[in-house]
Amino acid sequence: MRCPFCGNDDTQVKDSRPHEDGAAIRRRRICGSCGQRFTTIERVQLRDLVVIKADGRRVPFERDKMARSVRIALRKRPVDADRIERIVNGLVRHLEAMGETDIPSRDIGRLIMETLREIDSVAYIRFASVHWDFRETKDFADILDTISASVSGDAGEEFSPSDPKDKD
Secondary structure, eight states: OOOTTTOOSOEEEEEEEEETTTTEEEEEEEETTTOOEEEEEEEOOOSOOEEEOTTSOEEEOOHHHHHHHHHHHTTTSSOOHHHHHHHHHHHHHHHHHTSOSEEEHHHHHHHHHHHHHHHOHHHHHHHHHHHTTOOSHHHHHHHHHHHHHHHTTOOOSOOOOSSOOOOO
16 A cells, blocks of 8 residues: 555555444554555445446546535435445445446436435435536426425325436
């Protein structure tokens, strides 16, 4: 592991312990050159995923980008950081278990939205507004109507914007 301070390749592990309910390993390291200490977290990666964007571009899947999006959607909501980490781990495991290495970004967005909808309706709306690129208040009203209908038991079809756009 390369030292983030001096770039030296010679670092030693001083302590290892389970992290995130055993889904990862947290390692404390020390650089043999500059003596700085730092922490790394190792996770199991079943396969290298590739995201297919709406414009056809293919980019490597970035777990951190997904985690950041989920954290932003859940910001100032009653969901603690440990639960958010478990949510992201579950989403990544689901994507890896699908068996496909190439996954359209709209499918990833849909999976995140389904998960957020079960957890927090405000986070669901926040994420949907970015994922579907809401431009008018009508877009928000439509999704609120859909949520209200599902809460009252009059759930018809799931919300789908008239012109969905996948965000990068």
